[in-house]
Amino acid sequence: MTAIDTGPHETASIPAAATTTNDAPPGWGTARTIAFRLLFVYSILFCLALSQITIVYAGVVASVLPERMALWQLGLLSPVIEWAGRTFFGVDAVLRNTGSGDQTAFWVLWFLIAAVAVTAAAVWSAVDRRRRDHRRLWAWTVLGLRLALGGQMLAYGFAKLIPVQMAQPPLATLLEPYGEFSPASVLWMQVGSSPVYEMILGSVEVLGGILLFCSRTAVLGALVSFAAMTQVLILNLTFDVPVKILSLHLVAFAAILLAPYARGLADLFVFGRTSRPLRMPPLFARADLNRRAGWVLVTLGLWVAFGAAYESWYEYNEYGGGAPKPALYGIWSVGDHRVDGRSLPPLTTDEQRWQRVVFDTNGAVTLQMMDGELVPVQARVDDDRMTIVRPEADLHVRRTDADTLVLTGVVDGTPTAMTAHRLDHGSMTLRSRGFHWIQEEPYFR
Numbered sequence: 001m002t003a004i005d006t007g008p009h010e011t012a013s014i015p016a017a018a019t020t021t022n023d024a025p026p027g028w029g030t031a032r033t034i035a036f037r038l039l040f041v042y043s044i045l046f047c048l049a050l051s052q053i054t055i056v057y058a059g060v061v062a063s064v065l066p067e068r069m070a071l072w073q074l075g076l077l078s079p080v081i082e083w084a085g086r087t088f089f090g091v092d093a094v095l096r097n098t099g100s101g102d103q104t105a106f107w108v109l110w111f112l113i114a115a116v117a118v119t120a121a122a123v124w125s126a127v128d129r130r131r132r133d134h135r136r137l138w139a140w141t142v143l144g145l146r147l148a149l150g151g152q153m154l155a156y157g158f159a160k161l162i163p164v165q166m167a168q169p170p171l172a173t174l175l176e177p178y179g180e181f182s183p184a185s186v187l188w189m190q191v192g193s194s195p196v197y198e199m200i201l202g203s204v205e206v207l208g209g210i211l212l213f214c215s216r217t218a219v220l221g222a223l224v225s226f227a228a229m230t231q232v233l234i235l236n237l238t239f240d241v242p243v244k245i246l247s248l249h250l251v252a253f254a255a256i257l258l259a260p261y262a263r264g265l266a267d268l269f270v271f272g273r274t275s276r277p278l279r280m281p282p283l284f285a286r287a288d289l290n291r292r293a294g295w296v297l298v299t300l301g302l303w304v305a306f307g308a309a310y311e312s313w314y315e316y317n318e319y320g321g322g323a324p325k326p327a328l329y330g331i332w333s334v335g336d337h338r339v340d341g342r343s344l345p346p347l348t349t350d351e352q353r354w355q356r357v358v359f360d361t362n363g364a365v366t367l368q369m370m371d372g373e374l375v376p377v378q379a380r381v382d383d384d385r386m387t388i389v390r391p392e393a394d395l396h397v398r399r400t401d402a403d404t405l406v407l408t409g410v411v412d413g414t415p416t417a418m419t420a421h422r423l424d425h426g427s428m429t430l431r432s433r434g435f436h437w438i439q440e441e442p443y444f445r
Helices: 030-049 051-064 067-089 104-127 135-161 171-175 183-192 195-212 215-238 244-269 287-318
Strands: 330-339 354-359 365-369 374-377 379-381 385-388 393-401 404-411 414-423
Touching (some): 030 067, 030 104, 030 244, 051 135, 067 104, 104 244, 135 195, 135 244, 171 354, 171 365, 183 195, 195 215, 354 414
Antiparallel strands (some): 365 374, 379 385, 393 404, 404 414
């Protein structure tokens, strides 16, 4: 079983549909022809509607494109989506740039794409009733599915291989009660707590993506991608991660790419029988054009891979684990807290006293109040001064030694002085436990 015709004239051709080696392959039949037409229209509409699928092909250029480019197609479709939401479902289907791929607007869009695809397939079938098959068009459809799936595998894969998608838990999360985390946050923190595990997950996705861009390895790439994306879909469903629509489609794309090879794969891996070779109809009638198309596809895959790797590396060094840490980086426990010269005892009922101050990367500052509430604040920290928007604070920063911090100034119009001591967050079990080949007993805390 091979991904392309093994004859010398088909060396670089791109696989499309599985047929037998007979000179006159049989027609598809009515049901299969209609199903293909539905798939053809639906896949084109879905891939063009989601800029996430197309923008990866901008490669390194994507990093300099305006942020609005990520949603420009959906921006054009917003009036139609909102109208359909009100008309058919009675919901407010307003698209919001929240990072969620499962918004009401996306579900309405999915409904519209399916409705248009069904209508178009019906009209197409009524007009073109006599056609026996669409083998050449199927070849281009499979190519499109490979491009859509391969691009996403590389984008998500490099975001894990260079661990930025699920970064190591921020310092403030180390103080958060476990029961306060959402299921999605639990998943993110679990994977982010083990960068090596995340990198292994990413390497599998990158492998699947790269294999999809090479004709001879496309089937193997679809198989790897199907396994990887099935796991992702299960995690999205069971941990309520809002990328269910996209991950479901990527699993479906991989399954469609594998469908022509199902019998051969079953013969090889299940029944232990010889797998029959498959002859794939080429994209073009001329062999030289098919060879060029094969090289173009490989080049395109390298372009996308380089762009995805560059984007992930940039984010890792700007916002992720490779970002420079501020001078005050760490968790600081407030010992003495004075307001108007009066010392505030550490009572959990005190709404004014601070319990801890957390300085993380990228200027993130979090206050932990005495009741345990974690309050992210907008703060500017210079060498010897910290200003906070809310609560309104202007504090002079002085370090008496590496682990002692003195803050003096005004908080909400009141003279305030605090002395804080650095908490060794590296000694916390999640950070310090590490790996052990030998364990006399399970270590669960």
